[in-house]
Amino acid sequence: MKEKIIEKILTLLAFSAIGVLLLITVFIFKEGLPVILKAGIKDFLFSAKWAPTKGHFGILAMIISSLAVTFGSIVMGVPLALACAVTLAEFCPPRLLVFLKPTIELLAGIPSVVFGFLGVILLVPIIREYLGGPGLSLLAASIILAIMILPTITSISIDAIQAVPLLYKEGALAMGATHWQAIWLVILPAARSGVVTAIILGMARAIGETMAVIMVAGNALKIPSSLLDPVRTLTSTIALEMGYSAGDHRTALFAAGMILFIFIMALTILANLLMRKK
Amino acid sequence: MPAIAINNLDLYYGSFQALKGITSFFKEKTITALIGPSGCGKSTLLRCLNRMNDLIDGIRIEGQVLIGDKDIYAPGTDLIQLRKEVGMVFQRPNPFPLSILENVIFGLKIHGQLPSEKKKWEKIAFRALSAVGLWETLKDRLKESALSLTLEQQQRVCIARIVALQSRIVLMDEPCSALDPMATEKIESLMLNLKENFTIVIVTHNMQQAARISEETGFMLLGDLIEFGPTGQIFTKPQDDRTNDYITGRYG
Numbered sequence: 001m002k003e004k005i006i007e008k009i010l011t012l013l014a015f016s017a018i019g020v021l022l023l024i025t026v027f028i029f030k031e032g033l034p035v036i037l038k039a040g041i042k043d044f045l046f047s048a049k050w051a052p053t054k055g056h057f058g059i060l061a062m063i064i065s066s067l068a069v070t071f072g073s074i075v076m077g078v079p080l081a082l083a084c085a086v087t088l089a090e091f092c093p094p095r096l097l098v099f100l101k102p103t104i105e106l107l108a109g110i111p112s113v114v115f116g117f118l119g120v121i122l123l124v125p126i127i128r129e130y131l132g133g134p135g136l137s138l139l140a141a142s143i144i145l146a147i148m149i150l151p152t153i154t155s156i157s158i159d160a161i162q163a164v165p166l167l168y169k170e171g172a173l174a175m176g177a178t179h180w181q182a183i184w185l186v187i188l189p190a191a192r193s194g195v196v197t198a199i200i201l202g203m204a205r206a207i208g209e210t211m212a213v214i215m216v217a218g219n220a221l222k223i224p225s226s227l228l229d230p231v232r233t234l235t236s237t238i239a240l241e242m243g244y245s246a247g248d249h250r251t252a253l254f255a256a257g258m259i260l261f262i263f264i265m266a267l268t269i270l271a272n273l274l275m276r277k278k
Numbered sequence: 279m280p281a282i283a284i285n286n287l288d289l290y291y292g293s294f295q296a297l298k299g300i301t302s303f304f305k306e307k308t309i310t311a312l313i314g315p316s317g318c319g320k321s322t323l324l325r326c327l328n329r330m331n332d333l334i335d336g337i338r339i340e341g342q343v344l345i346g347d348k349d350i351y352a353p354g355t356d357l358i359q360l361r362k363e364v365g366m367v368f369q370r371p372n373p374f375p376l377s378i379l380e381n382v383i384f385g386l387k388i389h390g391q392l393p394s395e396k397k398k399w400e401k402i403a404f405r406a407l408s409a410v411g412l413w414e415t416l417k418d419r420l421k422e423s424a425l426s427l428t429l430e431q432q433q434r435v436c437i438a439r440i441v442a443l444q445s446r447i448v449l450m451d452e453p454c455s456a457l458d459p460m461a462t463e464k465i466e467s468l469m470l471n472l473k474e475n476f477t478i479v480i481v482t483h484n485m486q487q488a489a490r491i492s493e494e495t496g497f498m499l500l501g502d503l504i505e506f507g508p509t510g511q512i513f514t515k516p517q518d519d520r521t522n523d524y525i526t527g528r529y530g
């Protein structure tokens with residue numbers, strides 16, 4: 001009897017979580033859609049002219065900026081994360097791994113404002129000094145994001161590598177493969193779907209990150225033409241402008257949020273599909 | 279000269295002695311079977327022959343294993359070369375999660391012997407898969423994942439990998455225990471064919487299997503090699519009472 005009640009309550013809680021998600025979705029779409037329809041899908045997505053108080057709602061520059069920082073962070077973060085994962089999963093004594101893996105996961109819990117702060121005081125001056133430009137840039141944002149997604153990708157990749165049956169590794173070694181050959185030719189291919197899932201979740205994290213990006217990206221609203229240009233992402237725009245926006249401007253921000261939401265949903269669903277396929 | 283000569287081999291897992299002064303000779307191009315109750319050290323002994331035991335922490339090995347005329351435990355032994363010559367087939371078929379073709383050419387690839395022209399790969403696959411009786415079935419499916427095959431076929435692909443590498447010795451650790459009787463029978467007849475070109479050492483729980491396919495048999499108990507000799511003799515006129523007890527089913 002008592003268990004029945006507990007079970008009911010838990011089911012209710014589970015459904016309420018889904019309910020909240022549904023509510024958010026409905027809310028964002030309800031708020032955002034009208035302005036898209038008003039401006040026209042084409043002008044909304046494919047115009048870089050963003051002057052919402054004057055009736056221009058083009059978010060192309062932001063989309064490109066968001067994609068650029070995400071892509072940059074993946075290009076820099078993935079090789080590093082994979083190197084970390086392989087080292088930890090394959091070369092690190094198990095007793096050390098028990099200690100190191102939670103440490104890495106702890107990195108994921110550091111508030112993003114801290115990363116942004118480090119970026120501003122350490123990274124941005126270095127870029128300004130040695131590479132030129134304002135320092136606050138696409139490059140700075142990509143590097144900070146690369147560091148931020150490192151723990152996620154590393155940790156999930158370690159799990160994926162460790163889930164590869166030992167038999168595969170033994171089979172390779174028993175044929176005379178070196179440890180590296182076994183990793184490169186057998187273990188990583190076998191762990192592929194897990195690793196790809198990790199990368200996609202990292203992408204979702206990068207594209208959705210706000211605070212750290214605002215702090216180091218410079219936030220100039222234009223399509224970047226070099227790595228050293230400042231950029232303003234979807235998330236930055238929403239966070240920076242929501243406070244004072246009103247009317248159509250406010251709705252346009254919701255519309256931008258809607259696009260972001262669609263990106264992240266798509267990535268998450270893709271990651272889930274891949275995980276299930278395994 | 280025997281293909282494999284084991285000389286007073288001791289092995290310790292930490293402080294536990296799993297092999298006790300094993301001395302034996304395995305003949306070339308012969309099937310030698312190792313039998314004995316569970317935990318007696320058959321797998322351990324087998325894995326000494328390609329030094330797969332080296333991977334285990336806290337292991338200590340003393341004594342000699344000569345393959346050809348080389349002591350594989352001598353310092354400076356090239357493990358990669360050793361494992362190229364001494365292949366291993368595992369209890370659970372473990373083809374790599376790659377295509378059938380990639381599995382077959384894997385050995386040549388890691389040893390830097392794979393010709394760069396892809397056309398020649400098919401020829402390699404032809405020879406190796408023919409040797410294990412799979413060419414006709416698989417010739418149009420070389421690009422498919424090896425994991426899509428039946429267990430028996432997977433085990434054959436694992437053997438084909440070794441054939442392609444032109445190893446001289448094949449170690450088999452209960453290669454049929456994951457297979458049904460039909461598949462077992464087929465793998466056994468494959469082993470009899472392979473004997474023409476390979477020295478085979480097989481660990482098996484299945485005494486009928488040892489009797490059917492091997493020329494020589496070793497009976498192990500608690501880390502000792504109790505008795506070793508021609509298979510017929512081991513199964514009909516064992517010299518040691520403990521062997522007799524085992525083959526008449528008193529240990530299970």
Ligand SMILES: Nc1ncnc2c1ncn2[C@@H]1O[C@H](COP(=O)(O)OP(=O)(O)OP(=O)(O)O)[C@@H](O)[C@H]1O
Pocket residue numbers: 291294296314315316317318319320321322323334483
């Ligand atoms: N990695 C290890 N660490 C410690 N002890 C081990 C290890 N591997 C095996 N042993 C022990 O060594 C002994 C021999 O094991 P082995 O696996 O060689 O037996 P086996 O004859 O192959 O048995 P089975 O027929 O069950 O496969 C057993 O007592 C086992 O518990």
Ligand SMILES: [Mg+2]
Pocket residue numbers: 320321322451
């Ligand atoms: Mg065993």
